[in-house]
Amino acid sequence: MSELVVEGLTVGIRGHSVDLLRDISFSVASGEILGMVGESGSGKTMAALAIMGLLPPEIELRAGSVRIDNLELVNQATMTLQRSAHQLTMIFQQPQAALNPTMKVGNQVSRVLQMHRGLSRAEAKQRAVQLLDRVGIAGPDRVARAYPHQLSGGMCQRVMIAIALACKPQILLADEPTTALDVTIQAQVFDLIAEVAREEGCGVILITHDLAAVSELCDRVAVLYGGQLMESGSTRKVLDEPRHPYSRFLLDAGVRQVDSNTPELGVNFALTGCRFGHRCSRADEICGTFPPLSALTADRGVSCHHPLVRLEEFK
Amino acid sequence: MTLLEISEVHKTHGRGASSVPAVRGVNLTVAAGETVGLVGESGCGKSSLGRMIAGLQEPTSGSILFGGNGLNETLHGRGRRLIQMVFQHPAASLNPKLTVEAMIAEPLRLLMGLSGDARDRHIDELLTGVGLDLSYRPRRASQLSGGQQQRVVLARSLACEPDLVVLDEPTASLDQSVRARVVGLLREIQNTRGVAYLFISHDLATVRRIADRVAVMYLGRIVELASTEQLFNQPTHPYTKALLSAEPQLDPASRRERIILTGETPNPSQLPTGCSFQDRCPLVHERCTKEAPALLPVSGNHLVECFAVQRD
Amino acid sequence: MSEASLSRFVPPVFSEPPTRKSFIRRQPMMTIGIATIVLLIGFAAIGPWFVGDPRATFPGSSFAPPSWSHFFGTDMYGRDVFARAVNAARLDLWLGIVISVVATIIGSLIGLVAGYWGGWVDDVVMRLTDITLAFPGFVLAILLVTVLGGSSTSVAIGVTVSFIPYFIRLTRAEVLGQRELEYVDGAILAGNSKLRVALRHVLPNSLKPSLVQATLVAGWAITTVGGLAFLGIGIHPPTPEWGVMVAEGSNDILTGVWWTALFPGALIVIAASAFQFIGDDLGSKR
Numbered sequence: 087m088s089e090l091v092v093e094g095l096t097v098g099i100r101g102h103s104v105d106l107l108r109d110i111s112f113s114v115a116s117g118e119i120l121g122m123v124g125e126s127g128s129g130k131t132m133a134a135l136a137i138m139g140l141l142p143p144e145i146e147l148r149a150g151s152v153r154i155d156n157l158e159l160v161n162q163a164t165m166t167l168q169r170s171a172h173q174l175t176m177i178f179q180q181p182q183a184a185l186n187p188t189m190k191v192g193n194q195v196s197r198v199l200q201m202h203r204g205l206s207r208a209e210a211k212q213r214a215v216q217l218l219d220r221v222g223i224a225g226p227d228r229v230a231r232a233y234p235h236q237l238s239g240g241m242c243q244r245v246m247i248a249i250a251l252a253c254k255p256q257i258l259l260a261d262e263p264t265t266a267l268d269v270t271i272q273a274q275v276f277d278l279i280a281e282v283a284r285e286e287g288c289g290v291i292l293i294t295h296d297l298a299a300v301s302e303l304c305d306r307v308a309v310l311y312g313g314q315l316m317e318s319g320s321t322r323k324v325l326d327e328p329r330h331p332y333s334r335f336l337l338d339a340g341v342r343q344v345d346s347n348t349p350e351l352g353v354n355f356a357l358t359g360c361r362f363g364h365r366c367s368r369a370d371e372i373c374g375t376f377p378p379l380s381a382l383t384a385d386r387g388v389s390c391h392h393p394l395v396r397l398e399e400f401k
Numbered sequence: 402m403t404l405l406e407i408s409e410v411h412k413t414h415g416r417g418a419s420s421v422p423a424v425r426g427v428n429l430t431v432a433a434g435e436t437v438g439l440v441g442e443s444g445c446g447k448s449s450l451g452r453m454i455a456g457l458q459e460p461t462s463g464s465i466l467f468g469g470n471g472l473n474e475t476l477h478g479r480g481r482r483l484i485q486m487v488f489q490h491p492a493a494s495l496n497p498k499l500t501v502e503a504m505i506a507e508p509l510r511l512l513m514g515l516s517g518d519a520r521d522r523h524i525d526e527l528l529t530g531v532g533l534d535l536s537y538r539p540r541r542a543s544q545l546s547g548g549q550q551q552r553v554v555l556a557r558s559l560a561c562e563p564d565l566v567v568l569d570e571p572t573a574s575l576d577q578s579v580r581a582r583v584v585g586l587l588r589e590i591q592n593t594r595g596v597a598y599l600f601i602s603h604d605l606a607t608v609r610r611i612a613d614r615v616a617v618m619y620l621g622r623i624v625e626l627a628s629t630e631q632l633f634n635q636p637t638h639p640y641t642k643a644l645l646s647a648e649p650q651l652d653p654a655s656r657r658e659r660i661i662l663t664g665e666t667p668n669p670s671q672l673p674t675g676c677s678f679q680d681r682c683p684l685v686h687e688r689c690t691k692e693a694p695a696l697l698p699v700s701g702n703h704l705v706e707c708f709a710v711q712r713d
Numbered sequence: 714m715s716e717a718s719l720s721r722f723v724p725p726v727f728s729e730p731p732t733r734k735s736f737i738r739r740q741p742m743m744t745i746g747i748a749t750i751v752l753l754i755g756f757a758a759i760g761p762w763f764v765g766d767p768r769a770t771f772p773g774s775s776f777a778p779p780s781w782s783h784f785f786g787t788d789m790y791g792r793d794v795f796a797r798a799v800n801a802a803r804l805d806l807w808l809g810i811v812i813s814v815v816a817t818i819i820g821s822l823i824g825l826v827a828g829y830w831g832g833w834v835d836d837v838v839m840r841l842t843d844i845t846l847a848f849p850g851f852v853l854a855i856l857l858v859t860v861l862g863g864s865s866t867s868v869a870i871g872v873t874v875s876f877i878p879y880f881i882r883l884t885r886a887e888v889l890g891q892r893e894l895e896y897v898d899g900a901i902l903a904g905n906s907k908l909r910v911a912l913r914h915v916l917p918n919s920l921k922p923s924l925v926q927a928t929l930v931a932g933w934a935i936t937t938v939g940g941l942a943f944l945g946i947g948i949h950p951p952t953p954e955w956g957v958m959v960a961e962g963s964n965d966i967l968t969g970v971w972w973t974a975l976f977p978g979a980l981i982v983i984a985a986s987a988f989q990f991i992g993d994d995l996g997s998k999r
Contacts, residue, residue: 125576126547224664238665268442269603270662273647277661295577298606298649302656325651337651339578457898481904488895496896498917504903511904557903 090114090137090174090257090289095150097129097136097313104355106145107132107313111379111387114257114289114306119280121304121321122293123336127353129313130293134259137291138176139167154256171202171253179262181242185234191245192218192230198252217248222278240271247278251286258282261293276303297337301325306385309333312353312361315379319386329382329393332362360390368392404565404597405431405454410463412449421670423449425621426463428696431565436591436598438612438629440605440644444666446621447601451567454599455486467565482512482561489570491550495542501528502538505557512561527556531586548579552586559590569601584611605648609633614702617641620669620677623696627703637705639684676708684709746990753984757806760799767800767953768792776970786972788962798977800953804865806984808938812873813931819873820880821916821923827881828888828919829911839885842878850875854937858947868947872937876930880923887919925996932988939981955981 097107107129114120124130135141152159159169178184196210218226221244264272283290300307308318317330328334359374372391379389412424424446431437441447452458456476467475488494505524509515531552572580602608615632617625625638636642646657662681676689688708696706737744775791785794827838857871900914941947942956950957955977962973
């Protein structure tokens, strides 16, 4: 049973003391779907890039460990990350932009098979069609000969998933895979991702801003804000009984009427303490120090000095 | 009182063999002070319809009446102020070279004929009205967050006191918490000014929170039109049902049985004869492939365009 | 909890200022370019008052090599090459800048009209532009200057016209992109007339590529003007002009007199490169 474990991931801009991600820890088991939710600027995409070793040159990995099956991917001396496509692959928000526009999609899949699986040209071609069929593309023979611009967004995302599967990854990162798609197509892609996790046994990290999507698809959830992992745990527990004031706030935003004049406060990366401190009604002096992610239960962590605890537990 | 009356509006983009029908015979009315939601997936023609109503595009055929007069007549000269539109991308809706005050001053001067102190006072009032303080006056779009930009866009479109605002996905590019605030602001504005909204969106949850009536569009036609309550509680058209079931729900208890539509929206330039939803419809039968259904009432004000649910 | 106690642990966003590399270190080429141009313009502006008459001859000292009395030496007629080069700087830089500014203004306006109005106006403008661009710019300039006759004005006009098509294309392409943006619709909704939308909203947002091009063109214009003069088209001797000076001096090289052609030639290269450096850096900036 393969498992991705991320511990103490800290990332910042070179030459700045400010951290863009601070002390992020989470894990994903094979066959499991972890939802990573947050608003824009929460650092969810940054976390994915850090795990993939795809950070832009001006961003540096400062600390942390990324392990797959206890195999360390981060070189602790140089703080660089080495991974193979067999361990980790990623699919992106704009599938049409992620595919090579000048190459038939069948070839794009079979190239990956040749490179990562050492298949011969003919084998790879045949296997590519099978993979396209596997991701639910009707008429895979015909689609394999098409160019990306001839396919719809939903179809392109399926091709991206086929390419990801071609590497037989242990972990699949999906960065907002359905944001560019319509809701009925989104439902199809979500079903496919769930099926892939279940049947191929790979762990999936779904990066999204949509709590409802997390609620439907994910086994566990990690809530990010301002580069701080606020809360993590099983989806139902976190969504039904959020323990972090920010999780509560995020859930309320979708449900309750919000006073239109409460100010929109952006993320404040300069805060040395809790990144939600300046927006939080429960904040006090102690929130000026960084709250470590403390385990509430075995599978439930919260990074808060004043977690919301249910009344009965309080008594 | 009927403010806007759209009858049999068609819009075809391009000419000849490469022409693509975007809107194919839409009938819709909007009453003064009302909010009509227009939902549908990309390419269904909802934005084209919105742009025609705002006078940014001419319909290929059909008529759009505003207060009983033709649209071109209405929007002539200062009449432009009566219908305003807000777009999806607030950053692209603001001229990057102009300051907030310069942008709001434009409609005040050009459409309301205001100048000097009176105009200045109006700018202040409008900014306060959308929840921005006066320190934002000299800023440019790039110095504002997405939510603030959308507030500026709203202030500008409200500056000329319109009767109808077409809102084209105004919250799609905003974060959840910001989205909730903008929706709250839109309702507040409606309560104080009595402006009517045509709220175009693919986001059913947001539409549900703001609209009085909802029209569902599929491939250029309205397939279902009902009050918000009716539409969300008793969706009748098979497409509406699938659309509602596909929407992720936070609360597992409110989840509907998932109806996964097979296939994708067909190419609008090669539509089959008969009902345009036939290829994906779970209720399709022979009649649907031969003739096109019409939008007819199934009960009271609940209109549906589907043979399977219409009783004749 | 009170506002005051909250602010104690809430520093403003990015309390630490971003590390600021100096402009010189961030854009060394741009700095060199700007410094050179400023220096050259300084020379051209005040130099002529300090150096002697560029047409004055020093009898008996023709072909004097560079020395403290004649920095750049003297030519065949015993004229001071430094005095001539400094006076020529005035004409050449002036021509380079005027040509680029005028070509930018005219080209951008035509490009705006073609891009924003589209339709047959666009077709006509673009076909004419294509025809002009079919000629190499230098050949077109030769043709125009030959027709217009030999004066610095006709050179200015000829070279300007040969550069205008570039600005038309650039601005039109940018306008085509800009006019699809929602702020243009927003401007129409705010009651702007079509002309006002084009001039006040679309044009300012479409100028950037043309401004980059303008610095490059200023350099190219200097080489073109010099090149034409070298070929004996447009500006004639004894007008002090770098190209004219190179043309006159080129015959002397064979006899071992290198300074009459080298110094004005080097100045053309320096001025043109300086503009190029600025343009390259502007263009590569995101």
